[in-house]
Amino acid sequence: MKIDGNELAIKQNELDQQGHKKEAYEMKMEFLRQVRESGDHCPCQEACPHHGNCFECVTVHRGHRDHLPMCMW
Known part of the structure; x- marks a missing residue:
């Protein structure tokens, strides 16, 4: 999709x-x-406990201000 x-x-x-x-x-x-x-749409290739959970992923990335999640590149 x-x-x-x-x-x-x-x-x-x-x-x-x-x-x-x-x-x-x-x-x-x-x-x-x-x-x-339609299934999993997370583009991240890393083995991550937040895979597919946009809320957690974006919150963590915003929190530590390291870099944007793969879906926002």
């Missing part, structure tokens, strides 16, 4: 900007459902 530049996410953003909040929210939830169901 294509995450970056996803057509469903782009359409959701357009609806949100047009003020169609309910439709935009439903479309956002559908996009997230599709991402979850």
Whole structure:
């Protein structure tokens, strides 16, 4: 599944900007459902206990200010 530049996410953003909040929210939830169901999208090649857990990964990287996670390169 294509995450970056996803057509469903782009359409959701357009609806949100047009003020169609309910439709935009439903479309956002559908996009997230599709991402979850399509498998692992973590690009990191390291054996890491945070693999696939974006919240933990980004939080740790922000905390120690070492470098950006692979998904943000």
